[in-house]
Amino acid sequence: MKIAILPGDGIGPEIVEQAVKVLNALDEPFEMETAPVGGAGYEASGHPLPEATLKLALEADAVLFGAVGDWKYDTLDRPLRPEQAILGLRKNLKLFANLRPAIMYPELAGASTLKPEVVSGLDILIIRELTGDIYFGQPRGVRVCPDGPFKGEREGFDTMRYAESEIRRIAHVAFQAAQKRDKRLTSVDKANVLETFQFWKDIVTEVHKEYPDVALDHMYVDNAAMQLVRAPKKFDVIVTGNMFGDILSDQASMLTGSIGMLPSASLDANNKGLYEPSHGSAPDIAGKGVANPLATILSAAMMLRYSLNKAEQADRIENAVKKVLAQGLRTPDIYEAGTTKVGTGEMGQAVLQAL
Amino acid sequence: MKIAILPGDGIGPEIVEQAVKVLNALDEPFEMETAPVGGAGYEASGHPLPEATLKLALEADAVLFGAVGDWKYDTLDRPLRPEQAILGLRKNLKLFANLRPAIMYPELAGASTLKPEVVSGLDILIIRELTGDIYFGQPRGVRVCPDGPFKGEREGFDTMRYAESEIRRIAHVAFQAAQKRDKRLTSVDKANVLETFQFWKDIVTEVHKEYPDVALDHMYVDNAAMQLVRAPKKFDVIVTGNMFGDILSDQASMLTGSIGMLPSASLDANNKGLYEPSHGSAPDIAGKGVANPLATILSAAMMLRYSLNKAEQADRIENAVKKVLAQGLRTPDIYEAGTTKVGTGEMGQAVLQAL
Numbered sequence: 001m002k003i004a005i006l007p008g009d010g011i012g013p014e015i016v017e018q019a020v021k022v023l024n025a026l027d028e029p030f031e032m033e034t035a036p037v038g039g040a041g042y043e044a045s046g047h048p049l050p051e052a053t054l055k056l057a058l059e060a061d062a063v064l065f066g067a068v069g070d071w072k073y074d075t076l077d078r079p080l081r082p083e084q085a086i087l088g089l090r091k092n093l094k095l096f097a098n099l100r101p102a103i104m105y106p107e108l109a110g111a112s113t114l115k116p117e118v119v120s121g122l123d124i125l126i127i128r129e130l131t132g133d134i135y136f137g138q139p140r141g142v143r144v145c146p147d148g149p150f151k152g153e154r155e156g157f158d159t160m161r162y163a164e165s166e167i168r169r170i171a172h173v174a175f176q177a178a179q180k181r182d183k184r185l186t187s188v189d190k191a192n193v194l195e196t197f198q199f200w201k202d203i204v205t206e207v208h209k210e211y212p213d214v215a216l217d218h219m220y221v222d223n224a225a226m227q228l229v230r231a232p233k234k235f236d237v238i239v240t241g242n243m244f245g246d247i248l249s250d251q252a253s254m255l256t257g258s259i260g261m262l263p264s265a266s267l268d269a270n271n272k273g274l275y276e277p278s279h280g281s282a283p284d285i286a287g288k289g290v291a292n293p294l295a296t297i298l299s300a301a302m303m304l305r306y307s308l309n310k311a312e313q314a315d316r317i318e319n320a321v322k323k324v325l326a327q328g329l330r331t332p333d334i335y336e337a338g339t340t341k342v343g344t345g346e347m348g349q350a351v352l353q354a355l
Numbered sequence: 356m357k358i359a360i361l362p363g364d365g366i367g368p369e370i371v372e373q374a375v376k377v378l379n380a381l382d383e384p385f386e387m388e389t390a391p392v393g394g395a396g397y398e399a400s401g402h403p404l405p406e407a408t409l410k411l412a413l414e415a416d417a418v419l420f421g422a423v424g425d426w427k428y429d430t431l432d433r434p435l436r437p438e439q440a441i442l443g444l445r446k447n448l449k450l451f452a453n454l455r456p457a458i459m460y461p462e463l464a465g466a467s468t469l470k471p472e473v474v475s476g477l478d479i480l481i482i483r484e485l486t487g488d489i490y491f492g493q494p495r496g497v498r499v500c501p502d503g504p505f506k507g508e509r510e511g512f513d514t515m516r517y518a519e520s521e522i523r524r525i526a527h528v529a530f531q532a533a534q535k536r537d538k539r540l541t542s543v544d545k546a547n548v549l550e551t552f553q554f555w556k557d558i559v560t561e562v563h564k565e566y567p568d569v570a571l572d573h574m575y576v577d578n579a580a581m582q583l584v585r586a587p588k589k590f591d592v593i594v595t596g597n598m599f600g601d602i603l604s605d606q607a608s609m610l611t612g613s614i615g616m617l618p619s620a621s622l623d624a625n626n627k628g629l630y631e632p633s634h635g636s637a638p639d640i641a642g643k644g645v646a647n648p649l650a651t652i653l654s655a656a657m658m659l660r661y662s663l664n665k666a667e668q669a670d671r672i673e674n675a676v677k678k679v680l681a682q683g684l685r686t687p688d689i690y691e692a693g694t695t696k697v698g699t700g701e702m703g704q705a706v707l708q709a710l
């Protein structure tokens with residue numbers, strides 16, 4: 001089995017290094033090949049998603065991704081900016097289902113800005129559609145406004161859209177995920193304003209008929225943003241579109257106060273996937289050896305479970321992470337008085353030992 | 356001066372009644388006229404925004420609005436549903452600037468789900484563009500997908516768009532609001548993905564040249580949703596589009612834990628405005644006399660300040676509200692042990708007395 005390793009920019013390389021060490025320690029016959037992506041891709045060959053990198057990702061059985069982005073690329077034209085690599089990988093690999101758990105580790109309860117009683121035991125799964133919506137809809141651009149009150153002026157515009165089968169397939173993923181959990185699914189939309197999301201709501205309601213054991217409710221996105229602050233533990237699984245999912249999954253991960261702990265998976269129809277930490281490239285701390293590698297290590301565990309059919313090995317890694325937390329080891333982002341502060345490499349080493 | 360009073364549905368009538376009592380007590384020569392809106396409009400004349408109601412709102416110098424919506428209208432066709440009245444009023448009255456303060460009253464610090472140190476003293480102002488964006492963009496609907504991988508299938512679609520002058524005018528409102536506060540403005544966009552918001556960012560940056568005394572920064576909407584959880588006090592004024600503003604302003608108001616306290620203003624180019632509480636119609640508690648009228652009373656204060664040029668009277672009302680909080684009076688939504696629980700009418704009466 002072949003794994004494409006795409007470290008990317010900022011803290012990407014150092015956190016991916018730790019995850020690779022952990023994967024190597026499993027004694028599985030994984031073939032791993034590394035390629036540059038994001039700013040590193042641009043430096044290497046003038047494009048954030050070099051052809052060879054895309055080819056490797058297409059051939060591989062799974063992709064382990066670090067993070068991309070650095071302020072120094074902010075002045076590049078949009079198509080050359082690091083984050084275009086993410087969009088390109090999602091589109092080309094048809095990774096339509098993004099799974100983002102927001103889990104509160106009991107040892108890290110203090111890290112949240114929310115009161116302990118509001119978030120302790122938090123365990124939600126946000127499923128974000130990842131290849132449709134306004135992210136890729138055409139037409140888009142800047143044009144002379146063709147009619148209406150602003151006729152003749154310049155205007156920026158984009159197209160939001162979802163086809164029936166796109167909604168169906170993500171709904172199936174969501175209902176099936178809910179079946180494996182507490183059997184409650186909240187579909188987040190803005191059906192009171194948007195045609196796209198009235199259509200979304202109708203199709204999700206239809207698909208629900210195939211999953212009578214799952215309780216489905218519908219919630220407007222503005223209300224969802226409120227309920228995630230007010231009573232986040234009421235949610236089990238949330239499914240929503242690409243744009244709303246971008247916002248809500250980041251909001252939800254911040255509720256835990258320890259985004260450095262949260263992995264993510266982006267899957268295609270055959271469970272091939274790209275795995276990456278939920279946090280970004282943090283160029284401000286890159287190279288200092290202080291970044292938290294656990295979200296990336298846990299992303300590798302998700303990869304073993306979803307794409308490589310190695311659930312036992314995934315469990316082993318997840319248990320090892322729990323063990324190092326119980327031992328009191330903390331990178332600076334999750335450090336609290338009374339625990340032991342360690343660096344990126346030490347944390348990786350500790351997970352290895354705990355395996 | 357003429358004020359249109361639109362109580363609406365659910366708790367709307369009972370909370371607006373208290374605000375009207377307070378306005379009457381000011382001894383100003385206000386002419387007030389009441390008309391049905393939302394579900395009440397539909398009941399009265401088959402449309403959520405009856406013609407006579409719209410005419411009244413257009414003629415008036417300001418509109419005091421309660422809330423609209425009730426589950427019993429959920430099965431109506433979209434154009435007949437209560438919330439269409441809000442959209443219709445915004446569009447017809449050209450209320451492009453929505454001002455939503457998220458303020459933490461010291462007496463209510465305990466109400467928040469966030470830790471006191473994270474939210475105590477919170478005072479942010481969210482300025483949401485209210486007549487553009489994907490809310491009103493054309494074309495929209497459900498169609499047979501014309502091309503691409505889903506050709507031939509049904510798809511829902513909408514158009515996001517902002518013309519240059521729409522962005523300019525809301526940017527001016529935002530910079531001027533920041534000048535009256537801590538002189539810091541955060542423009543929230545998704546310029547890394549959307550053409551509309553790259554254009555937004557460019558125009559806001561241009562308008563900034565006219566306000567060199569205001570510090571401007573740009574933030575992606577997903578990051579803004581995170582920072583509102585992580586460190587909300589870092590914000591002063593936030594300006595954003597209609598869709599992102601819908602989500603972020605609701606999220607921000609929930610940070611305080613006391614959305615029953617938060618007013619809002621929606622202004623046109625001449626400071627004519629519609630004023631309404633930030634919370635909804637809460638049909639579950641309607642008619643029980645337990646709803647919190649303070650957000651509506653504070654909305655009336657905003658109306659005096661922004662549309663009716665009566666800043667002193669606005670101050671009087673705001674001080675009266677502070678006084679009743681200091682007296683320990685609380686409606687059930689903000690009740691805590693050690694305070695005195697009161698109903699909607701008693702709370703209104705207490706504000707009257709404190710005037």
Ligand SMILES: CC(C)[C@H](C(=O)O)[C@@H](O)C(=O)O
Pocket residue numbers: 083086087246547548577
């Ligand atoms: C970098 C950006 C294009 C991306 C997105 O908006 O999807 C990021 O925010 C994410 O959520 O992975």
Ligand SMILES: CC(C)[C@H](C(=O)O)[C@@H](O)C(=O)O
Pocket residue numbers: 192193222438441442601
């Ligand atoms: C009811 C709905 C159309 C409305 C909106 O989305 O603007 C509401 O959520 C609001 O924020 O006033």
